[in-house]
Amino acid sequence: MLLSIGDELVLGQTVDTNTAWLAARLARLGIRTLEHRTIDDDLDAIAAAIRASAERCALLIITGGLGPTDDDLTRPALAKAMGVGLVIDPASLHALERFFKERGRPMPERNRVQAEHPQTSAMIPNTCGTAPGIDATLGRCRVFVTPGVPREMVAMYEKSIEPAIREAGGSGRTILTTKVNTFGSGESDIAERLGPLMARDRNPVVGTTVSDGIVSVRVRAEFEDLAHAQRELDATAAEVEAIVAPLAFGRDDTSLQQTLIRMLTERGLTIATAESCTGGLIAGMLTDVPGSSAAMLGGWVTYANAMKSGQLGVDDALLQAHGAVSAPVVRAMAQGAVERSGADLAVSTSGVAGPGGGTATKPVGTVWMGLAWREDGAIHTDARVAHFPGDRDAVRDRSAKCALQLLRLHLLGEDLGQVRWAKPPTT
Amino acid sequence: MLLSIGDELVLGQTVDTNTAWLAARLARLGIRTLEHRTIDDDLDAIAAAIRASAERCALLIITGGLGPTDDDLTRPALAKAMGVGLVIDPASLHALERFFKERGRPMPERNRVQAEHPQTSAMIPNTCGTAPGIDATLGRCRVFVTPGVPREMVAMYEKSIEPAIREAGGSGRTILTTKVNTFGSGESDIAERLGPLMARDRNPVVGTTVSDGIVSVRVRAEFEDLAHAQRELDATAAEVEAIVAPLAFGRDDTSLQQTLIRMLTERGLTIATAESCTGGLIAGMLTDVPGSSAAMLGGWVTYANAMKSGQLGVDDALLQAHGAVSAPVVRAMAQGAVERSGADLAVSTSGVAGPGGGTATKPVGTVWMGLAWREDGAIHTDARVAHFPGDRDAVRDRSAKCALQLLRLHLLGEDLGQVRWAKPPTT
Numbered sequence: 001m002l003l004s005i006g007d008e009l010v011l012g013q014t015v016d017t018n019t020a021w022l023a024a025r026l027a028r029l030g031i032r033t034l035e036h037r038t039i040d041d042d043l044d045a046i047a048a049a050i051r052a053s054a055e056r057c058a059l060l061i062i063t064g065g066l067g068p069t070d071d072d073l074t075r076p077a078l079a080k081a082m083g084v085g086l087v088i089d090p091a092s093l094h095a096l097e098r099f100f101k102e103r104g105r106p107m108p109e110r111n112r113v114q115a116e117h118p119q120t121s122a123m124i125p126n127t128c129g130t131a132p133g134i135d136a137t138l139g140r141c142r143v144f145v146t147p148g149v150p151r152e153m154v155a156m157y158e159k160s161i162e163p164a165i166r167e168a169g170g171s172g173r174t175i176l177t178t179k180v181n182t183f184g185s186g187e188s189d190i191a192e193r194l195g196p197l198m199a200r201d202r203n204p205v206v207g208t209t210v211s212d213g214i215v216s217v218r219v220r221a222e223f224e225d226l227a228h229a230q231r232e233l234d235a236t237a238a239e240v241e242a243i244v245a246p247l248a249f250g251r252d253d254t255s256l257q258q259t260l261i262r263m264l265t266e267r268g269l270t271i272a273t274a275e276s277c278t279g280g281l282i283a284g285m286l287t288d289v290p291g292s293s294a295a296m297l298g299g300w301v302t303y304a305n306a307m308k309s310g311q312l313g314v315d316d317a318l319l320q321a322h323g324a325v326s327a328p329v330v331r332a333m334a335q336g337a338v339e340r341s342g343a344d345l346a347v348s349t350s351g352v353a354g355p356g357g358g359t360a361t362k363p364v365g366t367v368w369m370g371l372a373w374r375e376d377g378a379i380h381t382d383a384r385v386a387h388f389p390g391d392r393d394a395v396r397d398r399s400a401k402c403a404l405q406l407l408r409l410h411l412l413g414e415d416l417g418q419v420r421w422a423k424p425p426t427t
Numbered sequence: 428m429l430l431s432i433g434d435e436l437v438l439g440q441t442v443d444t445n446t447a448w449l450a451a452r453l454a455r456l457g458i459r460t461l462e463h464r465t466i467d468d469d470l471d472a473i474a475a476a477i478r479a480s481a482e483r484c485a486l487l488i489i490t491g492g493l494g495p496t497d498d499d500l501t502r503p504a505l506a507k508a509m510g511v512g513l514v515i516d517p518a519s520l521h522a523l524e525r526f527f528k529e530r531g532r533p534m535p536e537r538n539r540v541q542a543e544h545p546q547t548s549a550m551i552p553n554t555c556g557t558a559p560g561i562d563a564t565l566g567r568c569r570v571f572v573t574p575g576v577p578r579e580m581v582a583m584y585e586k587s588i589e590p591a592i593r594e595a596g597g598s599g600r601t602i603l604t605t606k607v608n609t610f611g612s613g614e615s616d617i618a619e620r621l622g623p624l625m626a627r628d629r630n631p632v633v634g635t636t637v638s639d640g641i642v643s644v645r646v647r648a649e650f651e652d653l654a655h656a657q658r659e660l661d662a663t664a665a666e667v668e669a670i671v672a673p674l675a676f677g678r679d680d681t682s683l684q685q686t687l688i689r690m691l692t693e694r695g696l697t698i699a700t701a702e703s704c705t706g707g708l709i710a711g712m713l714t715d716v717p718g719s720s721a722a723m724l725g726g727w728v729t730y731a732n733a734m735k736s737g738q739l740g741v742d743d744a745l746l747q748a749h750g751a752v753s754a755p756v757v758r759a760m761a762q763g764a765v766e767r768s769g770a771d772l773a774v775s776t777s778g779v780a781g782p783g784g785g786t787a788t789k790p791v792g793t794v795w796m797g798l799a800w801r802e803d804g805a806i807h808t809d810a811r812v813a814h815f816p817g818d819r820d821a822v823r824d825r826s827a828k829c830a831l832q833l834l835r836l837h838l839l840g841e842d843l844g845q846v847r848w849a850k851p852p853t854t
Contacts, residue, residue, distance in 0.1 A: 394578070
């Protein structure tokens with residue numbers, strides 16, 4: 001069972017990312033999560049939920065409610081559920097004082113409660129925040145409590161909780177999952193191509209989900225033996241990849257930009273960006289990748305037309321004749337970026353992200369994407385246009401991903417037309 | 428009760444954002460969510476959860492499992508829970524065929540099941556996707572089913588489900604919530620300043636949460652009368668804002684960049700960006716705001732030093748003498764951005780985002796932020812340095828937000844030192 005504590009979660013002010021992460025990690029240990037429950041900042045409700053959960057399962061992980069303020073009630077609620085009092089842990093108090101001292105300020109008095117824990121329980125050190133976690137036993141149930149801050153929860157799970165669960169013995173089963181991520185076609189099309197692989201009685205079982213334009217093919221293998229599960233998982237994932245290639249750009253959390261930076265670095269190529277409607281998103285995605293400076297030289301956000309002509313050398317006559325959202329302009333932007341940065345390749349975008357700015361011939365969602373590259377001593381360019389549905393965020397996000405996927409296909413020598421929604425210029 | 432359906436949610440492959448959104452919207456109608464449950468793609472488990480939920484409450488909203496593929500089981504599970512069969516809705520089938528026709532391709536045969544619904548239930552039109560929703564009654568419980576795709580769920584809730592709930596009569600109570608968002612100080616400090624406002628027995632009740640460096644002060648008012656709740660909510664939120672000013676940049680979902688674009692537009696000022704370690708994030712944030720083209724001219728991502736000197740005119744001697752991560756360089760970058768774009772203001776960043784690149788004097792997390800502005804016919808500059816904890820993503824995100832908050836304080840004529848972690852140059 002997983003319990004998440006916090007008004008802000010029940011009321012929907014904060015999205016709970018911890019339970020998904022924990023469920024995935026527990027699945028790797030063969031531990032199937034029975035249920036997620038989300039409880040608000042109410043002492044009795046939390047204590048009741050802890051007791052009810054502990055009766056139903058052997059492992060309970062609680063996240064949140066360990067902060068220093070009056071609405072952080074997980075410590076007293078756990079003590080209440082266990083029927084014991086709270087005591088101060090001197091080592092934790094010392095660690096708290098040190099935490100603040102290292103940051104050059106005295107510990108606020110209110111943080112003192114973070115060193116409290118129920119009698120008979122143990123503290124779990126927090127290596128990146130103030131609140132230590134708690135390791136307790138309630139009846140037959142092992143209970144772990146972590147802070148709600150995702151970074152602190154992750155560190156505590158990896159350093160202390162997972163090792164403790166392993167030490168206490170496994171589950172006898174292993175569930176392994178992976179995702180094959182694709183961009184450039186719809187969910188129905190991908191499912192159609194996968195055909196019998198998606199039968200519900202198959203093991204590993206295959207399913208699809210779509211998130212922000214990326215269709216992920218999920219594979220789940222459930223076997224007794226870890227090595228067996230891993231073999232079957234890999235075999236099915238490889239089958240999936242063979243079917244959806246070349247739109248599959250990576251597994252699990254691999255992003256398009258990670259794949260692209262890896263490809264560029266392996267080939268010793270450099271890249272620059274020239275963005276209008278995506279306004280820095282592509283540069284932001286590429287520089288998000290650690291070590292991207294080996295391939296990414298930089299870029300321009302030429303939002304105003306004067307920036308397009310002044311900084312990238314786009315001919316004013318082109319802007320006048322075709323408008324900023326056009327094949328000639330994105331070609332010229334990409335070419336200017338290659339010339340002025342000295343990079344081997346560039347991508348560019350210009351489109352109508354909305355909500356305003358649409359016209360009859362260029363409605364909201366119309367986006368031109370350009371590529372430029374050096375070949376045989378000259379700079380070559382290409383362009384594609386797409387009409388993305390959705391709001392401003394969706395149009396900008398899909399445009400950035402589409403430009404990156406087009407660049408990836410270009411590097412692979414693949415036909416850009418395999419990205420279904422990107423069409424070549426008609427003239 | 429809220430049910431979310433999908434293997435990918437239980438196994439943690441996808442984070443469920445729908446329940447938080449729905450809980451927040453239902454709270455506005457005075458409907459308190461008892462519980463969130465997340466169920467995997469198993470016909471019997473979904474049917475059992477639907478039956479159990481319908482017995483406990485008057486309203487059940489189910490999201491997900493309405494796709495066209497074999498692992499989409501919400502339709503048959505609801506029919507099973509209701510003890511009825513599935514029938515095809517001719518109008519929905521027609522709408523599906525039209526959806527595909529408008530996109531220039533025939534409807535895949537597998538999408539036909541999306542026109543099915545349990546007997547005695549009604550279909551809810553889907554205005555932005557293929558899967559219609561379902562409106563059913565099970566015992567005393569009204570059951571709504573929506574697609575899991577957030578965009579489609581939101582549209583369906585707003586257009587059909589919320590009006591249906593209102594029509595069926597309210598709850599007699601209203602819960603209103605708001606958040607006052609701050610950047611520039613820690614959660615403990617903010618709580619310390621709020622003092623007695625955070626007493627747990629207060630109504631409206633006040634709490635704090637922190638997310639990606641933004642400390643939000645949450646206010647929740649629970650009263651019988653909507654107007655009364657709104658008055659009390661506003662009064663407490665105003666008190667909070669007075670205490671934490673000038674770090675409070677907006678309420679609810681208002682972002683720093685929205686506030687900044689609004690301020691710039693109101694004053695008729697233009698801005699440009701010059702980013703190294705943030706690599707386009709600041710430009711991406713600013714252009715994320717609809718209508719930002721009125722203030723945002725564009726920017727540079729000068730990741731390589733050759734881009735800093737070649738494109739922004741940063742003197743090579745400065746780069747040699749002080750290194751790229753220094754006050755003189757971010758000042759020169761911001762100045763170059765103002766000069767070359769013609770903008771009234773510019774922000775710049777240069778830092779060590781990690782994981783590599785740290786040194787003894789400039790460890791990972793060291794980030795310089797620069798400002799430049801036109802005043803009395805000249806260009807003035809300023810710089811601040813911060814040491815951000817956390818990984819690459821965290822350092823980049825905090826740097827971008829910190830630069831925007833510094834710019835906001837500058838526009839307000841406030842002392843930049845109020846952002847606690849941004850220090851002036853020591854020399």
